[in-house]
Amino acid sequence: MATFANPETRFDLFGGAEELPPSLRPRTSARSTSPSSSSTGTPASSSDSEEAETRATTPGVDEGKPAWVLPGEQWAPRTIEPAMDGSDFLWQMTEEPHRTRRKAILKAHPEITKLMGHEPLTKWVVLFVTLVQFSTAFYLRNTPFFSWKFWILAYLIGGTANQNTFLAVHEITHNLAFRGVRANRLFAIFANLPIGVPFAMMFKKYHIEHHKFLGEDGMDTDLPSRLELLVLKTVLGKTFFCTFQIFFYALRPGFIRYQAPTRWIALNMVVQLSFNALVVKFLGWYSMLYFLLSSHMAGSLHPCAGHFIAEHYLFDGHDQETWSYYGPLNILCYNVGLHQEHHDFPSVPWTRLWKLHDIAKEFYDPLPAHTSWPGVTWRFITDPQVGMWSRVKRKGKGDPRGNDGGGGVELVANAGGLKDE
Template sequence: MIDWSLFGGAESLTEGKRAPRRTVVVSPTAADDGKSYPAPPQDPKDFLWLMTEEPHRSRRLAIMKAHPEVVKLMGYTTATRYVVLLVVSIQLATAYALRNTHPLSWKFVAAAYLIGATSNQNLFLAIHEITHNLAFKRVMPNKMLAVFANIPIGVPYSAAFKQYHIEHHKHLGEDGIDTDIPTRLELFLLNNILGKVFFCIFQILFYALRPTIIRAQRFTSWHLVNVLVQIAFNYVLVTNLGWYSYLYLIMSSFFAGSLHPCAGHFIAEHYLWDGLEQETYSYYGPLNILTYNVGYHNEHHDFPSVPWTRLPQLRAMAPEFYDTIPSHASWPMVIYNFIRDSEVGPFARAKRMAKESVGGVGGAKSQKTVPAQ
């Protein structure tokens, strides 16, 4: 018997013109039968433009009023340091073991997908966690750990990620500032099955290149440290172990942001589903074990200062807030539904006009655009 709870709320993989509902509610209200659609399909020619405030600030205030003890969950956790050390060690050991294995051999590719992609996705999310200063009490040790966690990824990005990600939290969905949202060119070119397949295969490149195209950052000393440490490590690695070991790390990073089960979180977190104007979705399944509980994404955006080890406690503390909103039950099925369903695509994101400008290179201001009528 099929366990449909693993299929993101779907009731059929081949159901008619209207796609099956893909979100689930742990504690539904009387108005939620788990099957109905609250709104007609979104216009695939444009994003969903909202005039409302992003939802996390208001929910954070409501939770703090209802559960003032939530402040006890805030603050860094030392567990992140040891997980980073373990995963970096696994990646370096695997790169060493594959130093004489041809990159096109099945052993090399399998290791890069199963071990490498899972490990580097873990390190992506370790950097995400460290970005919020949740590994140490002070800022500088957090930045140093992020640079260290970046080493097996093969390309320096931890310093740039921090600035873009903090803006993503402060300006969720704001046009020209939140670089997590696809561009209009992506909407135009990728709004079909083949385009979405291309997007899912090369997700890592979109997330790496899109921010710099939309708005470049001011280069800081930490950007320089990140680049120099990565170049030095890459040089030592290639000099001593050869190019195959470096290619293993690069292939691992590519697979981590491609058609990999853990990569489902990229789409699951902020794309719109089932006619809902819900900007953030959580996932409470077993892949959280490998990904710093990033699936607890509503909880994370509500309280960015609560570390990954205590996000399940946050949800348990305020079930009346979290169990009544839709969540995803399967990251792999999120990828599958994203590709096959015409009612979701690059357009399925909520946007709002920027409330303020944010400095870019040399103090340049972000551009504001008028939503399509």
């Protein structure tokens, strides 16, 4: 098992680092056979052993010419060797790539800071989707739970709407619906109502850590546990995970990393349970079960649920730990498919992620991306080379640099949702 890199070492392109981590060192690109050198001006290591690994030796090639055509090729994934056998996760000694790439992108395109900030449209989308769910719940108030109509509507309308709501809360968690943190918190509690289970305030705590400590064992609760790796190895186990993954994401954090309750979590619970009681009292249990079943469908074998796996699992034998998806289902999901872009800049709202992508296109075009969320789910289940173990993990106890997770938070106060109050 690899050991964690010296926490005193700074692996960023513009922080005066003398050496980049192996996964970020220049390498010969598939697009060109000329010698490697960083497009940002960072030289490769001067040691002979590293020179052989990171520079091409083609005779007669101009030594000063970059080895890659686009800056993004510097972050292109490497092939995992030896191939993963399902017995363990991929342990890395390097820091997560987003902080370093963010610095490079901002240096090349400082105008990206203008994309940061809240998006007023978010609140109207949330209100519309919430109205759709309330209307459907009212319509089904006298429909038996074990009926085809109930389950079909819960899957088609409820699953899609509640997946949209999950991702609305994700957007609001980054303080991107309103200018103020308090307003975003209160609105997240409101958006939580159709879900049926209070999760918004607890999700905020864990999700902020997911950005700050991506891949860190014991800190990033998006990572599967070793128990999951051992128990869910087979096709049947992976099918079970995909069918009930919403429960894994809901329950895993409590086992991996305890978070002390806060007054906001308490308020979230009181509001949600009070709302549930009112639904049962005035509409009946069928309406309440519709909300709960919709939440299950949203995190089960639903086309939009593929994003849970697509975002950070390893595919194609690469060590790329964040993947984007640029397909049509982004329309229903706050463009969460643009996940490379989101992790690079958490303070850019969903409506401007495509603009971010277009501005920094040379950084994102060289990176592999998914073409289908349902296809990702199918492949995860059926491909013996992919499974719960297909995740990057790092050893560490938080961020020794006191890094706030980046994303331009220091440039736009509270815009990235990585600071609480």
